[in-house]
Amino acid sequence: MTSDVVTTTLFVLLALVAVGFGFLVFRVDSMARATFALAVSFVAVGGILLLLDLDYLGVVVVVMMVMEMAIMAVFMIAYMMNPAGLMPMSMYHDKSRAMSVAVGTFVVLAGGALLVDWPERQGSPPADVTEQVGLGIMGSHMLVMMGIGAVILTTIVSALVLASARSRYDRLGDDLKARPARDPIRGGVGR
Amino acid sequence: MSLEALLVLAAALIAIGLYGALSQQSIVMLMMGLELMLNGVIVAAAAFWYYVAPSRPDGQVLVLVVISAMTIEMAMGFAVQTAIFRAGEVELTDEATELSG
Numbered sequence: 001m002t003s004d005v006v007t008t009t010l011f012v013l014l015a016l017v018a019v020g021f022g023f024l025v026f027r028v029d030s031m032a033r034a035t036f037a038l039a040v041s042f043v044a045v046g047g048i049l050l051l052l053d054l055d056y057l058g059v060v061v062v063v064m065m066v067m068e069m070a071i072m073a074v075f076m077i078a079y080m081m082n083p084a085g086l087m088p089m090s091m092y093h094d095k096s097r098a099m100s101v102a103v104g105t106f107v108v109l110a111g112g113a114l115l116v117d118w119p120e121r122q123g124s125p126p127a128d129v130t131e132q133v134g135l136g137i138m139g140s141h142m143l144v145m146m147g148i149g150a151v152i153l154t155t156i157v158s159a160l161v162l163a164s165a166r167s168r169y170d171r172l173g174d175d176l177k178a179r180p181a182r183d184p185i186r187g188g189v190g191r
Numbered sequence: 192m193s194l195e196a197l198l199v200l201a202a203a204l205i206a207i208g209l210y211g212a213l214s215q216q217s218i219v220m221l222m223m224g225l226e227l228m229l230n231g232v233i234v235a236a237a238a239f240w241y242y243v244a245p246s247r248p249d250g251q252v253l254v255l256v257v258i259s260a261m262t263i264e265m266a267m268g269f270a271v272q273t274a275i276f277r278a279g280e281v282e283l284t285d286e287a288t289e290l291s292g
Contacts, residue, residue, distance in 0.1 A: 038227065052238070
């Protein structure tokens with residue numbers, strides 16, 4: 001019984017942190033602070049996964065999202081709208097309509113969550129939850145993970161192509177045979 | 192803690208993420224909203240695994256898929272932002288109008 005109370009208290013706390021810091025992401029006036037607010041929200045969700053016996057996935061969410069937000073902070077500072085508070089400005093547009101759409105979405109989703117007659121629980125969690133997901137992705141759900149692998153490889157290539165200003169194909173031509181390289185400024189002595 | 196409570200939490204995270212994605216001018220802040228929405232999907236998937244079908248790995252695999260989707264979304268989002276910023280100094284959603292109309 002006491003463990004029930006502890007679990008419920010922890011859940012309420014983590015849920016409040018997840019939602020509160022999630023909302024803070026769009027209220028703080030610094031984009032760097034917004035990144036860290038989002039990281040706290042993710043850590044709270046990782047904690048909720050731990051409460052649901054998902055030890056491995058909970059830790060994965062915490063570790064991955066803290067890393068992701070650390071990388072994101074660099075980009076946030078690069079594209080910051082109000083660097084060091086020197087350019088105070090509103091970061092919003094269409095605020096009231098966005099808020100009404102968001103509230104409407106919440107009412108519909110939460111209403112559905114409370115009104116739908118969800119199915120009964122079938123079976124119980126296995127003794128080793130991590131083993132279950134491991135056997136899943138290496139067995140019955142292998143196609144899913146192979147698909148993700150291919151998509152991640154595609155992402156790496158296309159992100160590099162999009163983000164690079166001038167690649168070797170710009171310098172050396174489509175067959176990489178153009179000599180000398182087509183550079184904006186000629187190299188060598190006496191230029 | 193119950194399935195309904197977790198789903199309401201997921202709905203709250205999705206709604207806040209949607210608010211951010213719609214109301215923020217900056218393209219990177221818009222991506223923060225999308226991340227927050229996927230955060231809510233993680234909660235919902237984990238809740239369904241625990242309270243509906245804990246004896247099968249489907250819910251856990253779905254959480255893994257969503258985590259990968261978040262990573263891919265962020266990588267591609269920053270790549271596109273970098274590309275359009277380089278092309279035309281675009282950093283606000285209102286300025287990114289090449290595909291409008």
